Amino acid sequence: MSLSSATLLHAVTLSPDGPPLLHAEAGADPVGWAARHRDALRAVVAEHGCVLVRGLGLADPAGAETVFRRLTDSLMADREPFAPRRTYAEGVYSATKWPTDQPMCQHHELSYALEFPGLLLFACLDAPTEGGATPVADAEAVLQALPAPLVERFEREGWLLTRTYHEEIGASVAEVFGTDDRAVVERYCRAQGIKFAWQRDGSLRTRQHRAAVLRHPVTGRRCWFNQIAFLNEWTMEPEVREYLIDEYGADALPFNTRFGNGDPVGADVVATINEAYDAQVRREPWRSGDLLLVDNIRTAHGREAFDGPREVLAGLGDPVRLTDCAPTTEGKVA
Numbered sequence: 001m002s003l004s005s006a007t008l009l010h011a012v013t014l015s016p017d018g019p020p021l022l023h024a025e026a027g028a029d030p031v032g033w034a035a036r037h038r039d040a041l042r043a044v045v046a047e048h049g050c051v052l053v054r055g056l057g058l059a060d061p062a063g064a065e066t067v068f069r070r071l072t073d074s075l076m077a078d079r080e081p082f083a084p085r086r087t088y089a090e091g092v093y094s095a096t097k098w099p100t101d102q103p104m105c106q107h108h109e110l111s112y113a114l115e116f117p118g119l120l121l122f123a124c125l126d127a128p129t130e131g132g133a134t135p136v137a138d139a140e141a142v143l144q145a146l147p148a149p150l151v152e153r154f155e156r157e158g159w160l161l162t163r164t165y166h167e168e169i170g171a172s173v174a175e176v177f178g179t180d181d182r183a184v185v186e187r188y189c190r191a192q193g194i195k196f197a198w199q200r201d202g203s204l205r206t207r208q209h210r211a212a213v214l215r216h217p218v219t220g221r222r223c224w225f226n227q228i229a230f231l232n233e234w235t236m237e238p239e240v241r242e243y244l245i246d247e248y249g250a251d252a253l254p255f256n257t258r259f260g261n262g263d264p265v266g267a268d269v270v271a272t273i274n275e276a277y278d279a280q281v282r283r284e285p286w287r288s289g290d291l292l293l294v295d296n297i298r299t300a301h302g303r304e305a306f307d308g309p310r311e312v313l314a315g316l317g318d319p320v321r322l323t324d325c326a327p328t329t330e331g332k333v334a
Contacts, residue, residue: 132306157260
């Protein structure tokens with residue numbers, strides 16, 4: 001017998017170590033189940049910041065896409081990706097290509113863009129044999145845990161994302177902007193508050209200034225919302241960082257972050273941010289067929305290193321404009 005949406009809200013299992021967990025009834029049709037319980041699932045996300053649905057039996061990209069569309073008002077295209085990913089449909093993508101033996105630390109999807117998803121949806125079609133979880137962390141709690149002077153500086157200044165687009169590593173100009181037509185790229189950058197400069201070798205460098213702390217558009221509560229630590233040089237494996245600096249120079253890394261006034265973000269700051277995330281992280285190993293919903297503003301997410309095959313699809317749902325979140329620092333051309 002199908003659970004009512006009201007009952008569903010009370011069926012969520014809470015744990016200090018893992019995300020809120022909900023078991024779908026055995027044999028349920030994933031699309032029909034998602035459609036029936038859409039409001040209840042979104043209410044759980046609104047209350048807890050995320051929810052993992054187990055036993056839904058998601059098995060293929062087409063089914064996952066349909067479930068994503070049942071649970072969102074709309075899906076948005078991935079913009080300005082920092083690494084390549086496969087496109088299954090508009091708003092439905094593979095996990096970001098990242099070395100399997102290296103974790104992806106906590107971050108908020110597209111937090112460097114002027115428009116970003118409010119709701120993330122992850123469908124695990126093939127769980128890895130070991131590792132590979134998608135840990136989550138409460139961004140409100142992280143903000144409270146960070147040293148007040150550091151938060152105050154980032155609230156006052158914002159942060160800078162610097163990028164240099166190389167054909168050999170990272171996402172290319174065409175992959176990031178959907179074209180390598182310079183005129184089109186330049187129009188996009190101007191519209192999105194991104195400073196750009198073409199280099200003599202034909203490469204492109206960009207700088208964009210963004211807020212580090214936002215107010216949630218629904219709750220109004222302050223959230224640590226950025227990718228300052230994740231996209232910083234000190235989060236890279238030491239040998240990778242050294243290779244990239246030797247190959248391209250310290251000012252031409254594929255990506256890096258700075259304080260809003262242009263000062264470098266040191267290794268100590270990155271360590272402090274990652275420690276605050278780590279103290280809040282909750283994780284649950286993937287099982288094939290799982291569905292994870294994440295409030296992208298309130299909840300950061302990452303990816304653990306893993307062994308074996310792993311196929312997790314990502315849906316970028318319900319786009320939100322930066323201006324709707326009362327940013328403490330306005331995005332502007334740096």
